[in-house]
Amino acid sequence: MQIEISKVELRNLRIEDYKQLKLSMQHAYHDMDEPYWGEKDIERLLKMFPEGQLVVLVDGKVVGSALSLIVDYKKATSNHTYEKITGNYSFDTHDYDGEVLYGIDVFIDPEYRGLRLGRRLYDARKELCEQLNLKSIIFAGRIPNYTDHSKEYTPKEYIEKVRLKEVHDPVLSFQLSNDFHVIRVMRNYLEGDKSSQEYAVLMEWNNIYYDKSPKLINARKSVVRLGLVQWQMRPLANVEALFEQAEFFIDAVSGYGSDFALFPELFVAPLMADFNHLTEADAIREIARYCEPIRKRFQEMAISYNINIITGSMPMVEDGNLYNVGFLCKRDGTSEMYRKIHITPNEIHYWGMKGGSEIQTFDTDCGKIGIMVCYDVEFPELSRLMADEGMEILFVPFLTDTQNGYTRVKHCAQARAIENECYVAIAGCVGNLPGVNNMDIQYAQTAVFTPSDFAFPSNGIKAEATPNTEMTLIVDIDLDLLKELHEYGSVRILKDRRDDLYRIKKISPAKAQETPSNTASNKKQPVK
Numbered sequence: 001m002q003i004e005i006s007k008v009e010l011r012n013l014r015i016e017d018y019k020q021l022k023l024s025m026q027h028a029y030h031d032m033d034e035p036y037w038g039e040k041d042i043e044r045l046l047k048m049f050p051e052g053q054l055v056v057l058v059d060g061k062v063v064g065s066a067l068s069l070i071v072d073y074k075k076a077t078s079n080h081t082y083e084k085i086t087g088n089y090s091f092d093t094h095d096y097d098g099e100v101l102y103g104i105d106v107f108i109d110p111e112y113r114g115l116r117l118g119r120r121l122y123d124a125r126k127e128l129c130e131q132l133n134l135k136s137i138i139f140a141g142r143i144p145n146y147t148d149h150s151k152e153y154t155p156k157e158y159i160e161k162v163r164l165k166e167v168h169d170p171v172l173s174f175q176l177s178n179d180f181h182v183i184r185v186m187r188n189y190l191e192g193d194k195s196s197q198e199y200a201v202l203m204e205w206n207n208i209y210y211d212k213s214p215k216l217i218n219a220r221k222s223v224v225r226l227g228l229v230q231w232q233m234r235p236l237a238n239v240e241a242l243f244e245q246a247e248f249f250i251d252a253v254s255g256y257g258s259d260f261a262l263f264p265e266l267f268v269a270p271l272m273a274d275f276n277h278l279t280e281a282d283a284i285r286e287i288a289r290y291c292e293p294i295r296k297r298f299q300e301m302a303i304s305y306n307i308n309i310i311t312g313s314m315p316m317v318e319d320g321n322l323y324n325v326g327f328l329c330k331r332d333g334t335s336e337m338y339r340k341i342h343i344t345p346n347e348i349h350y351w352g353m354k355g356g357s358e359i360q361t362f363d364t365d366c367g368k369i370g371i372m373v374c375y376d377v378e379f380p381e382l383s384r385l386m387a388d389e390g391m392e393i394l395f396v397p398f399l400t401d402t403q404n405g406y407t408r409v410k411h412c413a414q415a416r417a418i419e420n421e422c423y424v425a426i427a428g429c430v431g432n433l434p435g436v437n438n439m440d441i442q443y444a445q446t447a448v449f450t451p452s453d454f455a456f457p458s459n460g461i462k463a464e465a466t467p468n469t470e471m472t473l474i475v476d477i478d479l480d481l482l483k484e485l486h487e488y489g490s491v492r493i494l495k496d497r498r499d500d501l502y503r504i505k506k507i508s509p510a511k512a513q514e515t516p517s518n519t520a521s522n523k524k525q526p527v528k
Helices: 015-028 039-048 073-077 117-131 155-163 172-177 239-255 269-275 280-304 345-351 374-378 380-388 403-419 479-488 509-514
Strands: 008-012 054-058 061-071 100-108 136-142 181-186 200-206 223-232 260-262 308-310 314-318 321-329 335-339 361-364 367-371 393-397 423-427 429-432 447-449 461-464 471-478
Touching (some): 015 100, 155 172, 172 200, 223 423, 239 471, 260 393, 269 280, 280 314, 280 335, 280 345, 367 380, 403 423, 447 471, 471 479
Parallel strands (some): 100 136, 223 429, 393 423
Antiparallel strands (some): 008 054, 054 061, 181 200, 223 471, 308 321, 361 367
16 A cells, blocks of 8 residues: 655654554554553553653654563563563563563554564664663564464474565564574463464564673773884894884874784894894894893883784794794783794795794783784684684784785785674885895785675775885774674674584694694795
């Protein structure tokens, strides 16, 4: 039926709406005995929880409504009847300290169906759930078409047929399309619901913004600012000159309110110039003695500039083995180490470097992050394991000597952002070091990559620096967009994995050492 409409309004229910509300309920529930709430019931509901009662009006006429309570999560998810969950229709089960917005009614006058007015009511409910910081919306939905299929299917089979769109149910099909999932089938839920044969489907919508313990201070940030350093390789007189240059950049990015500063891989390489008379392997071991002083100084700067610093990477000797390591220096005064896991053939051949054996994520005041050094980003298993632990931002300090090496890093980093539904920030070194063997030329373009969906840039690139130019890149990223992507994205890569067919898992470092790894070729190749 075509209806000429001048105005649609959605607002909170008022007691003066009652007569129209009653009439619309009678039309919507024409197959039920006494299908409406009494005026005193509505008056009581409005006194208890006015913000939870919604109506939609067409040209000033009430044509639909959504009525709700706040209840305890255990009560909402346990087996119950409509009479029980409403406190014998008294609404005494309403509890402002509860975690769930429980839907006790939602309907649209049949004359106005097909206008997606029900979706407006559900969107408003979801918004209310988020505003009140409630865990979820739960309700027991009718299955009015079940009576036509009850001889063919059990309620469970009927639900599956509706889910696969082999059968249509006006209520259940609508709920499933609005991101509700089935918890269980309820028997004898609503007395007199003949169309559903008194069955109902308990359904839930999860509030992805729910915070169980909201903080008034030090709350988790939604928008995080990244400060990436595209570092110019230049001769340095000593380690103090390195600190002076690093502090310049830390001061700059923290001055813009950045939450993180990211330095490139092996940005300390200019210190090797003093040892150029030695072999490459001996020279890099010489500068490994600066590792702890660098960590200590960067930790001091993290505190004094109130910023989390990812120190890129540097050589470190431990038990006679040479590793490529870096530090996450947090602004709270703590620090954690990470090690490059995959070592390139060139690093093995010239330096005798060894790979680390721990895959880890890090908790910060801006969410959970991962850190992978250069070549590591070309191995998708690492970041997938990190994503399984809740990683939201992946930082990749890198060092590449040629454009083709950079291309590998760039495109693999972009792939990691898409497949793990996270942000990926990469930072590299530029310029030349003619006085340092095996570290003479560099190529880089620092960037931040995003997933690929409507809320993000169409090319998946949030920002890029100018290639081969020393500079900083300041970028804001919104972590809440990731939550929405995980639940409502055009595709949901993390959720849609077929764990019944394939999966990956970590191996403990002790067990990994028992398994012989493939030895790399000694053929000279680009650094990264």
